[in-house]
Amino acid sequence: MALLEVVGVSKVFPGVRALDDVSFTLQPGEVHALVGENGAGKSTLIKVLTGVYQPDGGQVRYRDEPARFDTPMAAQHAGISTIYQEVNLIPLMSVAHNLFLGREPRTAFGLLDEKRMYREAQEILLRYGVTTDVRRQLGTLALGAQQMVALARAVMIDAKVVVMDEPTSSLEPREVETLFGVIRDLHAQGIGIIYVSHRLDELYQICDAVTILRDGKVVHTGKLADLERIKLVSLMLGRDMSAVRREGFTGFAGEHPDAVEAAPVLKVTDLNSRHKLHDISFAVRPGEVVGLGGLLGAGRSETIKAIGGAYPVDSGDIQVDGKDLKRPTTVQAVKAGIAVQPEDRKAEGIVAGLSVRENIALAVLPRMSKLGLVSDRKIDEIVASYMTRLRIKASSPDQRVGDLSGGNQQKVLLARLLATQPKVLLLDEPTRGIDVGAKAEVQALIDELAGEGLGVVLVSSDAEELVEGSDRVVVLRDGAVVGELRGDDVTTEALLETIAAAAVEAKEVGNDD
Amino acid sequence: MTTEAATAPRPALDLARVRAWLPKYGVYVAILVLVGYNVLFTPNFLTWGNLRIQLIQVAPIVIVALGMALVIGTEGIDLSVGSVMALAAALIPLYLGYGVLAALLVSLLAGVVVGLINGTLVARVGLQPIVATLALFVGGRGLALVISNGQLKDVRNEDLIFLGSGDLFGIPMLVWIAALLVLIVAFVVRRTVFGRRLLAVGGNRPATELAGVPVKRVLITVYVICSVLASIAGLLAVARIQSSDASAVGLLIELSAITAVVVGGTPLTGGKVRVLGTVAGALLMQLVVATMIKHNLQPSTTEMVQAVIILIAVYVARERKSR
C-alpha cells in the first residue's frame, strides 16, 4: 500500500512548465529524499502535495484514494504536515503557545490551562532535544531549536506524512543528530517522510529512497543505496543527452587564454559571514570567467551578494583593480565597478512596474544628467544601443518590464549592469527561467564581455553551462572553498567529483567523532 | 517588434482592461460628468466668483497632496502634514517682526526639520512610515499650540496678506502658487534623477539598492519635500485668513491629501506618482462637496459620500495591483 502517490502530475506557470508528468510514490515508514537544483520543480511538487497549488494535470493519491487538497489546512487535516526551510511559526509568541496554537488545553471554564500547556510543552520538546524554557519567545531561540518546535508541532497533529524542506540548513551538527533520532522514531511509527536536502552525506545517512527532479521532470527514482554519489550528483546537475541534442551544448565559444598573465581585477580575501561564509578567497583576472561551483546552499549566492555589498559580512576584504574597498556598501560597490545580477530577478533585479528605458538607465542616472536634470536624449541613445546589442524584444522602450518574457527581462537587467561600465560582472544563474534562444544569446554575451576584458564570476546550477562557460571553477561547500579546477581539469566529471568528494570527506570526518 | 514581447492577446473590452483604465482616467471622467451636471442643473455654477472660491479652497489641499503623492510613490505615507501646517502657521507671527522673508524662511525651515525627522525614522531606523510619522502627527500640533500659546493671532502684514488674498492678472495668488508648485513637482518627477530614483525605490527597493542608488538619501529627501510643501500650505493658510490659529490650520488635511492622491490614481503600493491625477483628485473632491452644498445637502452627507469615494478609489486601485 502506498501512503502518498503522485501520478503523472503537471503544473504550468506562465512561461514555465514547472512540473512535467511527474510521478512519485511514498511508502509508509519510508524516508524519501527529494533532490534537484533550484528550479527543478521540488518546491512546486511539495506545494502540490501540501495543497498550496492545484495540479493542472495528473492525480494525487493519498492512502490509495484520489485526493485533492484545496488549502494547506485541508492537507494538514488529512495528515500531511510540512516543515518549511524558513520556520513558519510566530516568532513573537512563546514556544509553548506556538506548539499548541489552536489546540491549547482548556480548563472546565473554557479558559486556557497554561500550567498544563507549559508542562506538556516542556515534556514534548524534551524528546526533540529542546531544553529551553517554553515560556520564551520563539524568535529568540536558535534556528535549530525553532525547527524542532515546528517538527514537534507537525508530528503532534497526527501526521501520516511529514515533508521536510531543507530541515538541516540552519542546524548545528549536534542538532542534526537529534533530528535524525526523531526521524528514525517517526520511521518506526510508520510515518512517511519526504526529505529535501542537498547535503549528500545526510541523504545517505537517513534516506531509504530517492527521487531526482530536473527541469520539472523525474530523472531518477529508486533505492538510494543502489545509487552512487557521483551518479546522483550528475543526475542532478548534468543535462541528459536528449536535451543536449535538442538544444546543442551552450553558446560559449571557449577559453580566454590571455587572462592568465594580468593582475586580478577582483580579489576577494577571507570573506566571513556568520554561519554562511567561511574564509572565502579567490581572484578574477580581466578577461577571465571564474565559475563558482557547488550545490544549493553552498554559499554561492551569498558570496556574490557580499561582494556587491548586499549581504552582511563580518570580516574580509574586497579589492577591485587593486583598489581596496574593504567591505563596500552597494553604492560604493557599483561606483567601484562591481555589477551584480542577483539570482531572484523579480524580487531583486528588475523594477517590474517601470519601463525598459527606466530600468536600463536606473544605475547610471547621474551620468545621464546635468545638475540633476535627466537628459532623455542621452538615455535614449544608451537604451537604444543596448536594446540592439542585447537584442531586447520589447514593443518600445516604454513597455513595462513586467510584461516582457523572462529572457527579455534578464537582458534588460544585464543592460542595466553593462550601462554602469563595470570592471567585474557577477552573474547568479544568468540563464535560469529563460527560453533556449535567449539562453544561448546570454551565454554568447558572457563570452563576448570576457573577451572585452571584463572579469566575470559565474554561478550556475547547470554543470555544462558552468564548465563550458568558465576558465576556472572555484568549488564551494557549506560556505567554504573546497577546491579549484583549472585548465584541462575544468570538466563536468571533475566538477561532479569535487562536489561529491567534498561531501564524502565530510562524512568521513563526521564518523570520526 | 511585435514578436513574443507583445504577448498575451486579450479579448477586447474585458474586465482587466476596464480595471487598468479606471484608476488612470476615471477621475477625469468623473470631473467631466460633474462639471456637465453642474452646468446644466446648478444655478450660478459657471460664474467667475464661484470658480474663484472653489480654486482658492482647493489650493492648499493640492499643495499638500503633491508632497503626499511623492511619499506614497515610495510606498510610504505621511500623517504629519496637518501638524506641519499648524507648526508653520504658529511660527509666522513670531518672526514677522524680522520681516516677511524671515518669517517665511523660519516656517519653511520647520518643514525641513520635521521632514528630516520623519525621513530618518523611515530610512535609517527602519520604522513603518505610518508609525514614523504618527509621533509628529500627535506632537507637532501640540508644539504648534505651545508656540502660539494656544491663541489665535491676527496677522497684519501687507505682503503676507497679498500672498493669501491678492490677485495677479485677475487670478488669486494662491492659485498661481499652487499651479507653480504643481509644475515644479511634475517636472521633478519626470525630468530629474531624483524623480526617477523615487519611482524605482517605490517599485522595488531591494533592486534599486542593488543598482547602487542611495535609497536612504532618496527617502529622506522625499519626506523633507513633503513637509516643506505642507509648511508652504500652512503659511499660505495664515496669509489667507489673516490670522494664525494653530488649533484649526490643517486639521484633517492628511485625509484630504491622501484622498486626492488615491482618487487621482496613484496606488498606495508605490512605484507610481500621478501628479496631474492628484490635482484632478483634489478638484474632484472639491467639486463633489461644492455640488452637494449647492443642492442643499448637508455637510454631514458630503462627509459620508467622501468616505464612500475614498473606499471605492482604494478598492479599484487594489484590484489593479492583483494582476
Add this chain to the structure above:
Amino acid sequence: MTQQMTSEPHAAAVVAADERRAQRTDRVVGLVQRQGALAVLITVVIIASAVFPNFRSYDNAGTILVAAAPPALIALGMTFVIITGGIDLSVGSLYVLGGVVSAYASRWGVIPAFLLPLAVCGLIGVVNGLLIAYTRMAPFIVTLAALLGARGLMRALSDEGSTTYLVTNDAFRSFGTGTFLGIGYPVWLVVVVFALGMVLLSRTRFGHAVYAVGGSEDAASLMGVAVRRTKVWVYIMSGLLAGLAGAINAAKLGSGVTVLGTGMELDAIAAVVIGGTLLTGGAGTIAGTIAGVLLLGVIQNMINQVGNVPSSYQQVISGAFLAVVVVAQTYLVKLRRVT
C-alpha cells in the same frame, strides 16, 4: 575541516554560554518591554506627589480615574486591533457618535442609552472589519474613511452638530456622576471591562489567535488560525468599546457633545504604544495599556496642576513619548533577535 572537529567540545560550551546569555537578554528586554511604562508611571506619580501637594489627594486620584475612563476603553479596543497588526483611526469619531446616540436614546431609558450606541458603533466596526479582512485594503485607509463616515453620521443626527441632546433620564445621568466606595461608577465599569479584556486576550484561544495574526499572518493561517474572522472581531470590539466610551461620557456630561473626540484615536494609539504594544503587531499587554492610559492621564493632571501652562503640552509630551518608545522598541526587538 579537522579544525572544526577538534574544536567541537569547546564549541558546545560556547553554544551553552551563548544560550544562557540569550536567555538573560531575553528576560531583561522582555521585562523592559512589558513593564517600562509601569516604571515610568510610578516614577512620575512619585515626582508629582512630591511636587504638587494637591496631587496626593483622594479626590484628585478620583478625578484622574474618571477622566481616564473613556480613553481607557478606547485604548483597550485599540490594543486588540494593534496586536493583530492593524490600526483603527475611526474610534475618535465613533466615540462622539456613540455619545450623541446615547444621549438621544436616553429618553427611552437606561438600557437603550447603552445598547443603541453599542449597536451603531459595533455595526461600523463590522464594516471596518469586513473591508479590512476580505478586501485586503490597508486598515489605516479603511478606518480613515470610517472616521469621516462616522463623523458625517454624527452630524446628520445632530442637525449638523447644532443640536446637543440633553440626557433627561436621571438614572442614566446618575450612572455618570454617582460613586460607589467613593469611586465613580464609570471607573468600576472600566475595571470590569478591562478584567474581561485581560482574560479574553491572555486566557482564550481567541486571544492567542489575535497574537498569532499579528505575529505572522501567513504562519497563523498555515497553523489553522481563522485569520479573517479574528480580524473582523477585533474591529467589532474596537467599535463597541468606542461606543461604550461615548455612552459613559454622555452620562458623565449629561449631554451628547458634538465637538469632542478629535484626536482621541491618537491618544489611544499613544497610550497603547507607550504601554509596550508593538505597532507592528504580535506583542502587547493590556496591563501595559492601563499603565499607558494612566501615564497620559497623570501628565495631563500635572499640567493642570501647574496652571497657566497650555494643556497642549500634553500632546507634545505624548508625541515625544511615542517617538522614544517606538524607536526604543525597534532596537529592543532587534536585541532580542540577536541570538
